[in-house]
Amino acid sequence: TREIQLASRPHGEPTQDNFALAEVALPDPQPGEIAVRNLAMSVDPYMRGRMNDAPSYAPPWQLGEAARGGAIGEVTASQSPDVAVGSLVLHDRGWREHAVLPASEAFVVPRRDGLSPTLYLGALGMPGRTAYVGLFRIAAFQPGDTVFVSAAAGAVGSMVGQLAKLSGAARVIGSAGSQDKIDFLLNDLGFDAAFNYHDGPAARLLAQAAPDGIDVYFDNVGGEQLEAAIGAMKLHGRIAVCGQISGYNASSPQPGPRNLGLFVSRRLAMKGFLVFEHDDLADEFTQQVSGWLTEGKIKTRETVVDGLDQAVDAFIGMLRGANTGKMIITL
Ligand code: NDP
Numbered sequence: 001t002r003e004i005q006l007a008s009r010p011h012g013e014p015t016q017d018n019f020a021l022a023e024v025a026l027p028d029p030q031p032g033e034i035a036v037r038n039l040a041m042s043v044d045p046y047m048r049g050r051m052n053d054a055p056s057y058a059p060p061w062q063l064g065e066a067a068r069g070g071a072i073g074e075v076t077a078s079q080s081p082d083v084a085v086g087s088l089v090l091h092d093r094g095w096r097e098h099a100v101l102p103a104s105e106a107f108v109v110p111r112r113d114g115l116s117p118t119l120y121l122g123a124l125g126m127p128g129r130t131a132y133v134g135l136f137r138i139a140a141f142q143p144g145d146t147v148f149v150s151a152a153a154g155a156v157g158s159m160v161g162q163l164a165k166l167s168g169a170a171r172v173i174g175s176a177g178s179q180d181k182i183d184f185l186l187n188d189l190g191f192d193a194a195f196n197y198h199d200g201p202a203a204r205l206l207a208q209a210a211p212d213g214i215d216v217y218f219d220n221v222g223g224e225q226l227e228a229a230i231g232a233m234k235l236h237g238r239i240a241v242c243g244q245i246s247g248y249n250a251s252s253p254q255p256g257p258r259n260l261g262l263f264v265s266r267r268l269a270m271k272g273f274l275v276f277e278h279d280d281l282a283d284e285f286t287q288q289v290s291g292w293l294t295e296g297k298i299k300t301r302e303t304v305v306d307g308l309d310q311a312v313d314a315f316i317g318m319l320r321g322a323n324t325g326k327m328i329i330t331l
Pocket of ligand 1: 044045046126127130151152153154155156157175176177178181220221241242243244245246247273274275276318319320321322323324325326327
């Protein structure tokens with residue numbers, strides 16, 4: 001079977017040379033283990049951090065070993081009473097076609113009528129849960145709020161905007177990196193306003209899109225758009241710091257916002273979070289979002305690439321904005 005290994009650590013933007021496609025033998029599952037045929041795998045921004053040899057919340061990938069990450073697959077052999085052959089499982093042995101792993105590290109997911117299993121890597125999975133936690137718990141969203149989200153056409157951002165609209169937001173504004181993405185936000189997802197952050201200074205574009213200011217900023221990118229959002233905040237505004245993708249390939253820390261004084265005058269709050277520390281919201285999230293997906297109230301788009309040999313390009317492409325909605329690799 002084939003897997004993708006980390007071959008070297010990147011400086012700046014990752015390249016193909018940082019990865020190697022390897023043919024390896026698949027062991028038989030031992031007692032307590034299952035064998036899985038992966039159907040699809042995820043590439044996510046946080047994986048850029050796992051390429052560095054620095055301690056972080058997700059352990060670094062090791063040189064010469066298969067990379068790891070979210071995947072969904074079908075159980076082909078089981079040595080565990082808890083997981084039956086044929087089950088659909090979510091697990092962290094992505095970047096490979098087959099995996100053998102302890103059954104205790106796989107999460108059996110229901111096959112839901114009409115909903116694609118790849119949703120467990122996106123809207124119904126970690127990115128969707130991130131949107132839910134960040135909007136409702138961290139940013140303490142209230143009906144009537146005006147919400148701005150960056151990387152709005154991506155996996156997390158597209159969910160933030162829709163959850164806010166469905167929950168009574170007064171106005172939802174998104175930013176993204178291309179006209180196609182802006183059209184997607186306005187025409188498919190029901191955003192009230194959207195701008196391409198390449199079209200000028202973010203502060204001006206945001207002021208045009210949100211003339212009365214914003215109550216909530218869901219930050220996926222940091223940098224210039226964070227400063228613009230702080231400038232647009234209303235009194236008692238809240239910022240959920242989810243990610244800072246504009247700096248992930250930077251080799252030295254990026255300059256911070258220059259307008260932090262506004263935190264005092266406008267009594268603002270800003271808080272970072274990690275989705276996996278909020279598992280207590282998982283059931284509520286799954287029930288709510290699977291319902292909205294089934295009813296067609298939440299729309300999803302995926303950018304799907306086929307084949308393990310395309311996974312590295314898909315990863316590098318996702319970091320550059322090649323995806324609309326969730327970037328998925330089918331295997
Ligand atoms: P996306 O699907 O949004 O893909 C990443 C997107 O980032 C690209 O499509 C691109 O879109 C945008 N982007 C890339 N470079 C820049 C830049 N310099 N400035 C602005 N936008 C840029 O990824 P996810 O939805 O999976 O993740 C979104 C954010 O959420 C990331 O920051 C990620 O690290 C964070 N995250 C945090 C979690 C947590 O627990 N805190 C959990 C999961 C995700 P465009 O064309 O618009 O530029």
